[in-house]
Amino acid sequence: MKGKLLYLIIFSLVIVTISEFIGFQAIKIGSFTIGLLPLVFAIVITMILGMQTFRKGIFKKVYSKGNIEFASKYLIIIMLPLMARYGADVAPKLKEIISIGWIFLFQEFGNLGTVIFGLPIALLIGLKREAIGATLGIGREGELAYISEKYTLESAEGRGVLSLYIFGTLFGSIFFSILAPILLDLGFRVEALAMASGVGSSSMMVASSSTLVARVPEMEQTILAYAATSQMLTSFLGTFTMVLLAVPLQKFMYSRLARRKK
Numbered sequence: 001m002k003g004k005l006l007y008l009i010i011f012s013l014v015i016v017t018i019s020e021f022i023g024f025q026a027i028k029i030g031s032f033t034i035g036l037l038p039l040v041f042a043i044v045i046t047m048i049l050g051m052q053t054f055r056k057g058i059f060k061k062v063y064s065k066g067n068i069e070f071a072s073k074y075l076i077i078i079m080l081p082l083m084a085r086y087g088a089d090v091a092p093k094l095k096e097i098i099s100i101g102w103i104f105l106f107q108e109f110g111n112l113g114t115v116i117f118g119l120p121i122a123l124l125i126g127l128k129r130e131a132i133g134a135t136l137g138i139g140r141e142g143e144l145a146y147i148s149e150k151y152t153l154e155s156a157e158g159r160g161v162l163s164l165y166i167f168g169t170l171f172g173s174i175f176f177s178i179l180a181p182i183l184l185d186l187g188f189r190v191e192a193l194a195m196a197s198g199v200g201s202s203s204m205m206v207a208s209s210s211t212l213v214a215r216v217p218e219m220e221q222t223i224l225a226y227a228a229t230s231q232m233l234t235s236f237l238g239t240f241t242m243v244l245l246a247v248p249l250q251k252f253m254y255s256r257l258a259r260r261k262k
Contacts, residue, residue: 007058008067015042024214037210039203040177107195108233111137111241115250123257132254133160136246139168140200142239146247173207180208181215190216194223198230200238205231 019038027036048054050063061067114135122131133151137143144165151157180193190212197208209227213220 004061004064004067005070007061008071011062015045018042018045026214037177037207037214039207039210040174043173107230108237108241109245110196111200111234111238112246112249114138115246115253119250119253120257123254127160128258129156130160130163132250133157133162134164136161136250137238137242138172138199138201139164142200142235142242146242168201168204172201172204176204177207177211180211184212184215190219190223191226194226195230197227198232198234200231200234202231 016038019042022038022041024038025036049059055063114137118135119131122135127134133139133143133147133156136147139161143161147153147157147161153159153162176197176199180197183193184190193212194209197205197212199205205227209223212223212227216223
């Protein structure tokens with residue numbers, strides 16, 4: 001295990017170095033400009049090399065079962081320095097953030113969108129109990145913990161949330177790094193987009209806010225402060241929103257929609 005872990009560490013350093021050399025890339029499509037961060041290139045390269053076709057020789061050791069389990073288990077520890085950075089970003093803008101604090105609280109109701117819009121679509125395309133796990137939230141650690149405790153990950157609900165967790169890990173950062181600049185070009189205020197970056201996923205928040213900073217560098221402090229505050233509130237209040245609002249609403253909607261579908 002230790003020998004194979006060394007391959008993972010070296011591989012990660014090489015991928016990060018390559019991605020940093022590629023740097024931020026702006027792709028113009030019509031009137032829109034999509035910003036691609038080094039993070040996006042790192043994810044894409046890692047995904048491609050992780051395909052079964054390439055899992056031979058040294059890559060077989062890099063993507064060993066032990067390394068995959070290690071990366072999943074210790075991801076939260078790797079994220080701790082980023083959490084400390086959140087606090088550093090929030091502090092300089094604390095007075096401004098407090099003055100509009102109610103907006104940050106109001107945005108937590110947006111967490112119900114996955115239930116209101118996602119659940120009917122999930123049932124429409126053929127999901128059953130899997131829809132409960134897949135639409136309770138964006139499938140990050142909070143939803144994963146709740147579903148695993150209540151239903152276990154071997155249940156249909158568990159398969160739903162686990163599928164969304166994996167999908168979000170693979171494509172969430174890419175999606176957010178592309179969506180943020182498109183909405184900026186459509187006329188959305190950069191402050192609103194910065195607040196919307198904090199959806200409960202550190203990687204998605206970093207991808208979205210970093211892309212906004214690259215497009216509007218003169219507002220870097222404001223963007224990072226708003227995104228970090230939103231992320232912290234979502235991580236904390238999002239759990240209560242999920243348990244007290246999303247879960248009862250989902251149960252009510254599922255019972256009505258599933259019965260109507262029969």
